[in-house]
Amino acid sequence: MFRNQYDSDTTVWSPQGRLFQVEYAMEAVKQGSATVGLKSRDYAALIALCRTSKEAEDSPNSPLQRKIMPVDAHMGMSIAGLTADARIVCQHLRSECMSFRHSYDTDYPVQRLVTNLGIKLQATTQRYNRRPFGVGMLIAGYDEKGTHIFQVMPSANVFNCKAMAIGSRSQSARTYLERHLDSFMDSTKQDLICHGIQAIRGALGNQDSSEFTINVAIVGKDEPFKIFNETENQIYFEIAKTMGNPVTSDAEDARSIGGMIDMMDDMLEHGPSGSGSGPALDTDEESNAGLEPRPQ
Amino acid sequence: MLNNYNGLAQPFWQNGPAPGQFYHFTGGQQQIQNLPRELTTAGPYGTQRNTARITTGSSVLGIRFDGGVMIAADTMVSYGSLSRYQSIDRVFKINEKILLGGGDDFADIQSIKRTIDQKMIADQCRADEIEMKPTELAMWLTRVLYNRRTRMNPLFIDVVVGGVNAEGKPFLGNVDLRGRFYEDFVVATGFARHLAIPLVRESKPAGREFTAEEASNLIRKCMEVLYYRDTRNTSKYTVGVCTPSGSVVEGPYKVDENWSFASTIKGY
Numbered sequence: 059m060f061r062n063q064y065d066s067d068t069t070v071w072s073p074q075g076r077l078f079q080v081e082y083a084m085e086a087v088k089q090g091s092a093t094v095g096l097k098s099r100d101y102a103a104l105i106a107l108c109r110t111s112k113e114a115e116d117s118p119n120s121p122l123q124r125k126i127m128p129v130d131a132h133m134g135m136s137i138a139g140l141t142a143d144a145r146i147v148c149q150h151l152r153s154e155c156m157s158f159r160h161s162y163d164t165d166y167p168v169q170r171l172v173t174n175l176g177i178k179l180q181a182t183t184q185r186y187n188r189r190p191f192g193v194g195m196l197i198a199g200y201d202e203k204g205t206h207i208f209q210v211m212p213s214a215n216v217f218n219c220k221a222m223a224i225g226s227r228s229q230s231a232r233t234y235l236e237r238h239l240d241s242f243m244d245s246t247k248q249d250l251i252c253h254g255i256q257a258i259r260g261a262l263g264n265q266d267s268s269e270f271t272i273n274v275a276i277v278g279k280d281e282p283f284k285i286f287n288e289t290e291n292q293i294y295f296e297i298a299k300t301m302g303n304p305v306t307s308d309a310e311d312a313r314s315i316g317g318m319i320d321m322m323d324d325m326l327e328h329g330p331s332g333s334g335s336g337p338a339l340d341t342d343e344e345s346n347a348g349l350e351p352r353p354q
Numbered sequence: 355m356l357n358n359y360n361g362l363a364q365p366f367w368q369n370g371p372a373p374g375q376f377y378h379f380t381g382g383q384q385q386i387q388n389l390p391r392e393l394t395t396a397g398p399y400g401t402q403r404n405t406a407r408i409t410t411g412s413s414v415l416g417i418r419f420d421g422g423v424m425i426a427a428d429t430m431v432s433y434g435s436l437s438r439y440q441s442i443d444r445v446f447k448i449n450e451k452i453l454l455g456g457g458d459d460f461a462d463i464q465s466i467k468r469t470i471d472q473k474m475i476a477d478q479c480r481a482d483e484i485e486m487k488p489t490e491l492a493m494w495l496t497r498v499l500y501n502r503r504t505r506m507n508p509l510f511i512d513v514v515v516g517g518v519n520a521e522g523k524p525f526l527g528n529v530d531l532r533g534r535f536y537e538d539f540v541v542a543t544g545f546a547r548h549l550a551i552p553l554v555r556e557s558k559p560a561g562r563e564f565t566a567e568e569a570s571n572l573i574r575k576c577m578e579v580l581y582y583r584d585t586r587n588t589s590k591y592t593v594g595v596c597t598p599s600g601s602v603v604e605g606p607y608k609v610d611e612n613w614s615f616a617s618t619i620k621g622y
């Protein structure tokens with residue numbers, strides 16, 4: 059995407075009927091590391107790839123929590139994009155849930171909350187003095203209507219999904235999910251989580267896997283929203299490994315439309331990369347830490 | 355007030371201590387200057403508000419049974435001691451899962467019912483097949499009524515909320531004008547609280563819920579007792595029944611009156 063005269067304001071349409079600022083906001087989502095959400099009949103799981111910080115991994119401020127945020131006992135979300143924006147949205151969702159529970163003593167139906175969120179986010183795409191939120195979210199929830207996975211994007215589009223992956227290099231995760239989609243509904247909790255982990259391992263690609271941690275959260279019938287701790291993560295990771303390497307090849311992904319867009323974006327950002335070189339952001343990690351808003 | 359920017363601002367309290375004034379603490383030789391019925395509080399623009407009931411519904415009785423709930427109320431709204439309106443349904447179907455029986459000030463019942471109806475319409479507009487449950491309505495009513503009571507502007511109502519929850523579990527509760535809520539297998543407002551509740555509690559079989567037939571017999575009996583004893587009741591009544599298959603308000607039924615014993619009363 060290149061700069062043009064219609065992209066300075068979110069209130070300006072292009073002659074092709076596009077809102078460039080909104081599309082640029084969607085790019086911010088692609089900068090964040092991948093996250094996957096999938097659901098079975100009784101459980102909804104969120105799996106996220108977090109960049110581990112090189113300082114104390116056991117510190118209370120370790121990045122294990124930054125991508126997955128609990129909203130209420132029956133709902134949580136994982137994000138890709140600007141963490142600061144995500145915090146605002148999360149705070150709004152939490153306060154809505156709390157207020158609903160105070161008035162009605164029950165869980166906020168997930169579909170309604172997410173629809174209202176979409177309406178709220180749309181306002182940011184239509185005012186000259188606001189900008190779209192630069193964060194994509196996967197919201198997992200369980201209520202009387204069953205399990206839900208909703209994808210919310212900076213364009214204020216809200217999609218009800220059976221499974222979804224967003225973030226950088228998420229196309230291979232989406233391909234894996236598509237391939238196994240039919241088996242999710244009747245999966246056991248363990249199989250569901252393992253599928254999610256397998257999907258997100260595809261998104262690691264050729265990068266150094268010690269730089270990333272996989273975090274898992276689950277919510278469902280008789281299971282309040284919970285982010286797994288290190289030990290539990292490890293257990294599921296080991297089980298998932300026994301399922302073998304996720305069956306993706308770069309060539310196969312490249313041939314899909316999503317894969318081509320992913321690759322093109324990568325090339326524009328970083329120049330043509332041979333296999334084995336990661337995104338340019340890695341090298342700046344230590345020197346730039348804390349200096350500018352880092353998409354997570 | 356030197357800078358009177360806000361003409362609508364009310365003082366923080368009435369009849370309380372004021373700077374530079376003597377204040378007589380209550381108790382002791384304090385005379386009662388107002389009957390509770392006439393106690394007024396200050397409203398905006400120098401008006402006075404009272405919290406009295408004007409047109410009132412009398413008793414409402416709710417009984418929970420194994421398949422759902424029944425709520426019964428007579429069809430009269432009184433104006434003090436005058437039997438003013440004699441064919442008013444005081445049991446309302448809110449949606450397929452909730453029944454509401456309204457007692458005390460009927461204007462306030464109509465006002466809160468209008469708000470509740472708007473909520474139901476909003477639910478229908480969302481068209482996502484999620485209906486409000488009786489527990490949610492009862493909780494919401496508690497919050498609203500408590501808020502009004504705190505602002506010294508109560509909705510003078512005493513309502514019975516009943517229905518079936520998500521898994522078909524029957525729910526029956528009572529919310530009053532101060533936002534007090536409780537749940538039980540029998541709840542009532544007005545005189546039914548004194549006359550009908552003990553009657554129902556006495557007949558409760560140990561270790562199980564009432565059957566539908568037992569519940570409906572009890573309702574019939576209690577309505578009869580209330581008609582004979584409560585001077586603000588009439589012999590016509592409606593009954594709402596809510597089961598997992600839906601809710602319906604039936605009636606009006608008539609109490610089996612039998613005044614033949616009157617001739618045995620001395621002075622008749």
